[in-house]
Amino acid sequence: MSINIEAFFHQDTATLSYVVFDTRSLKGMIIDPVLDFDIYSGSLSYTTANLMLDYIDSHHLDIDWVIETHTHADHVTSSQFFKNKLGAKIAVSDAVTQVQHTFNEKMDLKVQCNGSQFDHLFVDNEVFNLGDIPVRILATPGHTPDSICILVDGNVFVGDTLFMPDGGTARCDFPDGNASQLYHSIQRIFELGDDLQLWMCHDYQPHGRELVYKTTVSEQKKYNVHLKHNTSQHDYVSLREQRDNTLSAPKLLLSAIQINVNAGILPVDENNKLSFIKIPLTIA
Numbered sequence: 001m002s003i004n005i006e007a008f009f010h011q012d013t014a015t016l017s018y019v020v021f022d023t024r025s026l027k028g029m030i031i032d033p034v035l036d037f038d039i040y041s042g043s044l045s046y047t048t049a050n051l052m053l054d055y056i057d058s059h060h061l062d063i064d065w066v067i068e069t070h071t072h073a074d075h076v077t078s079s080q081f082f083k084n085k086l087g088a089k090i091a092v093s094d095a096v097t098q099v100q101h102t103f104n105e106k107m108d109l110k111v112q113c114n115g116s117q118f119d120h121l122f123v124d125n126e127v128f129n130l131g132d133i134p135v136r137i138l139a140t141p142g143h144t145p146d147s148i149c150i151l152v153d154g155n156v157f158v159g160d161t162l163f164m165p166d167g168g169t170a171r172c173d174f175p176d177g178n179a180s181q182l183y184h185s186i187q188r189i190f191e192l193g194d195d196l197q198l199w200m201c202h203d204y205q206p207h208g209r210e211l212v213y214k215t216t217v218s219e220q221k222k223y224n225v226h227l228k229h230n231t232s233q234h235d236y237v238s239l240r241e242q243r244d245n246t247l248s249a250p251k252l253l254l255s256a257i258q259i260n261v262n263a264g265i266l267p268v269d270e271n272n273k274l275s276f277i278k279i280p281l282t283i284a
């Protein structure tokens with residue numbers, strides 16, 4: 001019994017997407033797939049998604065799931081592409097409804113806020129199988145309320161909780177983000193065991209170092225720049241909040257979020273059947 005993990009790096013958004021499968025049954029899942037999006041021209045394309053699809057086809061995989069580790073604010077999901085091509089179920093945390101409510105109100109999106117756009121909503125500790133291999137979903141809120149980690153065969157796909165040790169941890173200043181919650185979520189991951197392999201959702205390659213996206217709990221405890229030396233919750237929260245105060249909004253936040261809260265379904269104007277995104281304006 002073993003799994004295979006293939007990573008795909010999307011340079012424009014520094015996102016890692018994964019294809020994970022059971023080598024015996026070839027049953028698999030996709031995690032956090034990216035749709036190429038040029039904000040300047042509004043054009044969307046499937047170049048990156050097709051690279052993943054080629055891999056899936058050439059390995060004869062049977063992909064049951066497309067899983068989002070949270071509602072992403074930095075890239076547009078290509079989950080609908082894989083649902084259409086492979087018949088995979090799109091799944092996310094059941095807390096996505098909170099994110100939908102928040103952004104529906106803030107941006108007047110007119111999306112359903114009951115999670116019905118997704119094929120499945122995970123509850124904390126839910127388990128499903130890839131072949132004979134169990135996969136467990138852990139609720140790890142903090143960066144967003146709907147953040148999850150995916151535990152399979154000694155590996156954890158951490159979404160936006162931790163970055164590589166030199167990158168620290170994820171920001172907590174999005175609506176309903178919470179640094180105390182993230183601290184507890186990270187402790188939950190740490191308690192799973194020092195030898196677990198942790199797979200990142202992003203690597204921003206600090207100081208121009210080469211791409212790295214895999215580490216261990218033990219390395220995170222020792223070297224993570226936001227957590228090393230047993231940082232207390234109080235110290236972590238104040239460090240995180242100070243840092244968040246200096247960050248600007250992600251480039252694709254307003255555009256990506258309105259597609260991603262709708263499970264990757266593009267909004268369509270009722271009158272002319274064209275797709276638009278809205279940019280709400282504020283005066284500082």
Ligand SMILES: [Fe+2]
Nearest residue numbers: 072073074160
């Ligand atoms: Fe994120």
